[in-house]
Amino acid sequence: MKTYLLLILLIGQLVRTEANCDSIQWEQKTSLNDSIHSNKEQVGSKQKWIIASLIAQQTASLYLEYNWWWKNNYHPFVMRSDGGFGNYSLGLDKVGHFYTSYMYSNLLYELMKWGDFRESTSEWVSVVLPFAWALSIEIGDGFSSFEFSPQDLLANSLGIGYAVLQRKVPYLQHFNYKFSYFPHAHYLNNNFNGWSLTSDYDGHIYWLTADINGLLPKNAKKYWPKYINLGLGYGINNFAAVIHHGGPNTVVQREFMLGLDLNLNRIPIKNKTMKTIVKMADYIHLPMPGFKKTNQETWKFNGLLLN
Numbered sequence: 001m002k003t004y005l006l007l008i009l010l011i012g013q014l015v016r017t018e019a020n021c022d023s024i025q026w027e028q029k030t031s032l033n034d035s036i037h038s039n040k041e042q043v044g045s046k047q048k049w050i051i052a053s054l055i056a057q058q059t060a061s062l063y064l065e066y067n068w069w070w071k072n073n074y075h076p077f078v079m080r081s082d083g084g085f086g087n088y089s090l091g092l093d094k095v096g097h098f099y100t101s102y103m104y105s106n107l108l109y110e111l112m113k114w115g116d117f118r119e120s121t122s123e124w125v126s127v128v129l130p131f132a133w134a135l136s137i138e139i140g141d142g143f144s145s146f147e148f149s150p151q152d153l154l155a156n157s158l159g160i161g162y163a164v165l166q167r168k169v170p171y172l173q174h175f176n177y178k179f180s181y182f183p184h185a186h187y188l189n190n191n192f193n194g195w196s197l198t199s200d201y202d203g204h205i206y207w208l209t210a211d212i213n214g215l216l217p218k219n220a221k222k223y224w225p226k227y228i229n230l231g232l233g234y235g236i237n238n239f240a241a242v243i244h245h246g247g248p249n250t251v252v253q254r255e256f257m258l259g260l261d262l263n264l265n266r267i268p269i270k271n272k273t274m275k276t277i278v279k280m281a282d283y284i285h286l287p288m289p290g291f292k293k294t295n296q297e298t299w300k301f302n303g304l305l306l307n
Helices: 002-029 035-069 090-116 117-142 150-168 170-174 185-189 219-221 239-244 274-283
Strands: 175-181 206-211 228-237 254-262 290-294 300-302
Touching: 035 090, 035 117, 035 150, 035 170, 090 117, 090 150, 090 206, 090 228, 090 274, 117 150, 117 300, 170 175, 175 228, 185 239, 206 254, 228 290
Parallel strands: none
Antiparallel strands: 175 206, 206 228, 228 254, 254 290, 290 300
């Protein structure tokens, strides 16, 4: 908690610095009048709203993490390798760590830009805050039965790194990571008893999507709709069965998906707030038709790829 409060205070200091610099520059360029004061107050209120929201979000996040994983679960600090892509979830948790930090970094960047923060401030916050959040989780795990996982922290760091690279290298913006979720039948049939989003791995699909229209040469773009991407998804099957039922013949299985994806960023929107909201929503993969392959089975068509 101290880490988060320190970060928020640093953000606040940056906001005050920006406001002072902007005020000086503005006074040098034009005289102050009522309309100018009104506009500056609006910008300042957005920045204050963002800082308050970040404090609330980080506090709520820590509270939920404590109750889900750490409450009554204290142990001496332990660091352990959990096997990476050969672990209990066949690496789905690692893909989840990558996506979560990638998405969080981008959402923070979009939020800071919407609030008229400077580019350098937006970049700084979108890197430091997600990393501090990921590190605090691993430290908390280190003092519990979950244990500190270097691979988890590496996956988080790579997700943040890819988010930064996308903002620096325009070509990479054609390849985005998305997440889709639909509750597994075990939890639906048991009134969500024992359910949590982070444990229902059967319901997770992580997608790497490609903007085909954007990748095509100019004279070929007319042959592919700009609102449709192609996505390659990764998930697992039988996780709930292994956890809740067991049995020597029940094993976790890898699943791969190939399907369509909606490109919400191509929707023409002029309003700054709505454009930011749509950008944030585009990190979620909406149900679309596609093909699924489980382990050694053949590819099977699904009208909607849910889980």
